[in-house]
Amino acid sequence: HAEHARQLRGKPGATKDGMPIALLANVAKPQDADAALEYGAEGVGLFRTEFMFMSSSVSPSVEEQTKAYVQLLSRFPGKKVVIRMLDAGADKPLEFLTPENEPNPALGLRGLRTLRTHPQILDDQLEALAQAQAQTEADLWVMAPMVADEHEADYFVKLGKEKGIKRVGAMAEVPSIALMANEVAQVSDFVSIGTNDLTQYTLAADRTLASVGAYQTAWHPAVLRAIKLIADAGKKHHMPVGVCGEAAADPDLALALVGLGVTSLSMTPLALDDVRANLAAHTSDEARELAERALAGEFYPLTRG
Ligand code: PEP
Numbered sequence: 001h002a003e004h005a006r007q008l009r010g011k012p013g014a015t016k017d018g019m020p021i022a023l024l025a026n027v028a029k030p031q032d033a034d035a036a037l038e039y040g041a042e043g044v045g046l047f048r049t050e051f052m053f054m055s056s057s058v059s060p061s062v063e064e065q066t067k068a069y070v071q072l073l074s075r076f077p078g079k080k081v082v083i084r085m086l087d088a089g090a091d092k093p094l095e096f097l098t099p100e101n102e103p104n105p106a107l108g109l110r111g112l113r114t115l116r117t118h119p120q121i122l123d124d125q126l127e128a129l130a131q132a133q134a135q136t137e138a139d140l141w142v143m144a145p146m147v148a149d150e151h152e153a154d155y156f157v158k159l160g161k162e163k164g165i166k167r168v169g170a171m172a173e174v175p176s177i178a179l180m181a182n183e184v185a186q187v188s189d190f191v192s193i194g195t196n197d198l199t200q201y202t203l204a205a206d207r208t209l210a211s212v213g214a215y216q217t218a219w220h221p222a223v224l225r226a227i228k229l230i231a232d233a234g235k236k237h238h239m240p241v242g243v244c245g246e247a248a249a250d251p252d253l254a255l256a257l258v259g260l261g262v263t264s265l266s267m268t269p270l271a272l273d274d275v276r277a278n279l280a281a282h283t284s285d286e287a288r289e290l291a292e293r294a295l296a297g298e299f300y301p302l303t304r305g
C-alpha cells in the first residue's frame with residue numbers, strides 16, 4: 001500500500017477519471033521545501049510566515065523578508081507558491097503586536113485585523129513579497145488570514161495589486177466569509193479555506209482547548225456546508241478554491257472536499273502520498289457521492305471523539 005502510494009509521487013494529483021486536483025505542501029520555513037519536493041508536492045499551498053516574526057521582538061526588515069521569500073520561491077520555478085501574510089494573534093500571539101488583555105483572543109485582533117492596525121508591517125511584507133516575485137520564476141500567490149467578508153478581501157486585494165503582486169486572495173476561516181462567498185468571488189483572485197479555524201469558528205469551539213476537542217472536525221456537516229458555499233461560488237465565478245487546513249491531509253476527507261468542488265489541497269508533505277493514492281483510486285462521481293453523504297451528516301457521529 002505504502003509502496004504503491006510512493007510510486008505515484010511523480011504524478012500530479014487527479015481522480016481515477018482524470019480530474020486534476022493540485023496537491024500542494026504546507027511549509028513553515030523555507031528549508032521545508034526539501035520535504036515538499038521529496039514527497040512530490042506540485043507547489044506550496046500555504047507558507048506560514050510567522051516564523052520570521054516569532055524569533056525577535058521587532059518586525060523583520062523588508063530585506064530580511066525578501067531573502068526568506070526568495071529562498072523558498074527559487075525552489076519552485078514555474079510552480080504555484082501561496083504565501084500567507086503574517087497571522088499574529090489568538091493561537092499565534094506576538095509580544096510586540098498582540099494585546100495582552102483580550103478576554104477572547106480568538107475573537108480579537110488576529111490575522112488581517114492585526115495587520116490593518118499596523119499598516120507599516122502590512123506594507124513591508126507586501127513590498128518584500130513583490131520584490132521576491134520579481135527576482136524568481138515561481139508563480140506567487142499571496143493571501144491574507146482571517147478575512148471576514150468581501151470588503152476586507154477587496155481592501156487586501158487592492159493593496160496587493162498596487163504592489164504588483166499578480167495573484168491576491170483571501171483565506172476562508174470565518175463563517176461570515178463563507179456566507180458572503182459570491183461577493184468575495186467577485187473581488188478575490190482565489191480563496192483558500194483554512195479548515196482548522198473555519199471549524200473552530202463554525203462550531204464556536206476553541207481549537208486549543210482539549211475539553212472541546214470533539215468539535216474540532218471538518219466532517220461536521222455545518223463545516224462542509226460552509227465549504228460548499230465557497231466551492232459553489234468559486235465554480236460560478238471561475239475562482240480557484242483550495243483547502244489548506246488539516247482536513248486536506250485526511251485521505252477520505254480530502255476525497256469528500258474534491259466532491260464538494262475544491263480544486264487544490266495543501267497539506268503537510270508527509271500526507272501527500274496517501275491523499276494522492278486515495279484520489280487516484282476513486283472517480284469524481286464517487287467523490288461527489290461521498291460529499292453528499294458527508295453533507296447529510298453521515299460521518300460526523302462516527303468521528304466525534
Ligand atoms: C487553518 O486555520 O486551517 C490554517 C490553515 O491556518 P492555521 O492553522 O495556521 O491557523
Ligand code: MG
Pocket residue numbers: 145173194196197
Ligand atoms: Mg488559520
